[in-house]
Amino acid sequence: xxxxxxxxxxxxxxxxxxxxxxxxxxxxxxxxxxxxxxxxxxxxxxxxxxxxxxxxxxxxxxxxxxxxxxxxxxxxxxxxxxxxxxxxxxxxxxxxxxxxxxxxxxxxxxxxxxxxxxxxxxxxxxxxxxxxxxxxxxxxxxxxxxxxxxxxxxxxxxxxxxxxxxxxxxxxxxxxxxxxxxxxxxxxxxxxxxxxxxxxxxxxxxxxxxxxxxxxxxxxxxxxxxxxxxxxxxxxxxxxxxxxxxxxxxxxxxxxxxxxxxxxxxxxxxxxxxxxxxxxxxxxxxxxxxxxxxxxxxxxxxxxxxxxxxxxxxxxxxxxxxxxxxxxxxxxxxxxxxxxxxxxxxxxxxxxxxxxxxx
Numbered sequence: 001x002x003x004x005x006x007x008x009x010x011x012x013x014x015x016x017x018x019x020x021x022x023x024x025x026x027x028x029x030x031x032x033x034x035x036x037x038x039x040x041x042x043x044x045x046x047x048x049x050x051x052x053x054x055x056x057x058x059x060x061x062x063x064x065x066x067x068x069x070x071x072x073x074x075x076x077x078x079x080x081x082x083x084x085x086x087x088x089x090x091x092x093x094x095x096x097x098x099x100x101x102x103x104x105x106x107x108x109x110x111x112x113x114x115x116x117x118x119x120x121x122x123x124x125x126x127x128x129x130x131x132x133x134x135x136x137x138x139x140x141x142x143x144x145x146x147x148x149x150x151x152x153x154x155x156x157x158x159x160x161x162x163x164x165x166x167x168x169x170x171x172x173x174x175x176x177x178x179x180x181x182x183x184x185x186x187x188x189x190x191x192x193x194x195x196x197x198x199x200x201x202x203x204x205x206x207x208x209x210x211x212x213x214x215x216x217x218x219x220x221x222x223x224x225x226x227x228x229x230x231x232x233x234x235x236x237x238x239x240x241x242x243x244x245x246x247x248x249x250x251x252x253x254x255x256x257x258x259x260x261x262x263x264x265x266x267x268x269x270x271x272x273x274x275x276x277x278x279x280x281x282x283x284x285x286x287x288x289x290x291x292x293x294x295x296x297x298x299x300x301x302x303x304x305x306x307x308x309x310x311x312x313x314x315x316x317x318x319x320x321x322x323x324x325x326x327x328x329x330x331x332x333x334x335x336x337x338x339x340x341x342x343x344x345x346x347x348x349x350x351x352x353x354x355x356x357x358x359x
Contacts, residue, residue: 001217003209010088010109010152016040020092024148030094083162084226086212089113089153095144103158103185104141107134107208111151117193117248118142125249132200137193138185154208158230160186170231177238177262180296184247184255195246196237207233254291257281261292262303269307270331274300308332309345316354323350 013021019039023031031039089106097118106115108129115135117125119142129135137143139160147153158167164182171178184194198204211226211233219225242259264277277300278288292300308330315326327338342350 001213003206003213006209006213006216010154011150013091013150017091020090024092030092030148033094033096036094083159083166083223084211084215084230085157086208086215086226087155087157089145089147089155091147091150091152093147095146097142097144099140099142100157101139101160103139103160103163104137105134105156105158106137106145107154107156107204108132109152109154109205109208111147111149113151113153114146116144116146118144119248119250122250127195127246129195130197132198132205133195134198134204135193135195136181136185141193143193154212156208156211156230162227166227167231167234170228171235171238177242177259177266178234180258180262181234181238183295183297193248196241197244197246198237198241201236201240203236204233207236252294254287255295257283257291258295261288261300262296265300265304265307269304269311270329272304274304305341305345309342312338312342312350313346313353316350317357326350 016039020031020036023035030036095116097116106113106129108131110131112128112130115127115129117127119125127135145153164186168178168182181194207229211229214222214225214229242263245256245259247256261277261281264280265272268276274285274288278285281288289300292298292303296303298306312326312330315321315329319326321329323339324335327333327335330338332338332341339349342353346353348356
C-alpha cells in the first residue's frame, strides 16, 4: 500500500455512504440518528465496511456501533494499545451534537465541511472549513460536523494525555507555541478549538497519508511510528501556519495576538526587542505585556530570552562556535551578560553545556 492507493480509496464511496446519500438526495435531508444507527448495524452484519479493495483499511475505516449517548469515550474508538486513531468521516451521516474525551483533529482532505460548536449560555458557532484547513478540538467540546457532498474529511483522534505530555517532547524546536496551543486547548474557561489553514500544503497532506498508511498496514511499532510523525505534524503547524490561527469568536480580544507574537519572536529573536515587538503589533508596551502574561504565564522579555538561549543551545550542540560567536549569533554583544543568562536558564555555563552534550 502506498500514498496513491490510499488517496484513491479516500475519494471512493462505501456502501453505507451510498445508502445515506440516496436518502439525502431523495428527501433533501439527512437520515434520522435512529435510522443512521440502523444502517450502520445492518452494514456491520453484512460485513460491508468502507474498506474498498484493501482489507487493511479496516484500521481507519471500520464502521463502529454508533452510541446513543452524546459522549464518546476513548475506549469507544480505540483499544488499550492505541494512542492515536485515524478515520475518514462518513459522508452524508446526520449531524449530531456530541463531545468526547480525546483530542480530535478534523482535516479537510478535499472539498469542505461545516463545523458547528455549542457553547453553554451562548449562541452556537458555525465555521466552514475549506480544503487543506484543519480544526483541533480539545476534550469536552460539544460540536457536530456536516459533510453532504463528495468532500473528504479525515479525523485524527489523540488521547488527551498523549497530546499534553508525550507529544511536547517530540515537537522540534522551541516549545513556546506548542505550549500556547495546549493552554488554548485545555483551558476550561475559554472556547478552545484552533483552526489552521495549511494552504493545502502537500507536506501536511502527505504526512497525514503516511500516518494513515502506517495504521492501515498495522506493522510492528505502528503506534510508535505514528506518534513520531504526529510530533513532526505539530512542528510543521507551529513553524509554518501559526500566524493566521483562527479561534472561537468568543475568545478574548488579545488572545489571537499571542501566536503571532510568538512566531515573530521565533523569526526575529536575534535583533528584536520588547519595544520593537510592541511597535510591530501597534500596541503599547504595557498592553503587550499584560495580554502576553495573561495567556502564557510569562513576560515578553522572558520569552525572548528563552528563544535566544534555546537557539544558543543548538549552536553549542551542532557547531564549533566559540562562546563569543554563539552569543553574537543569538543577539548578544556582551558575552558576560550572555553567559550569566545562559547559566540562569540552563543551570550550567555554555562550555559546561557543550561538554555535557558531547560527552
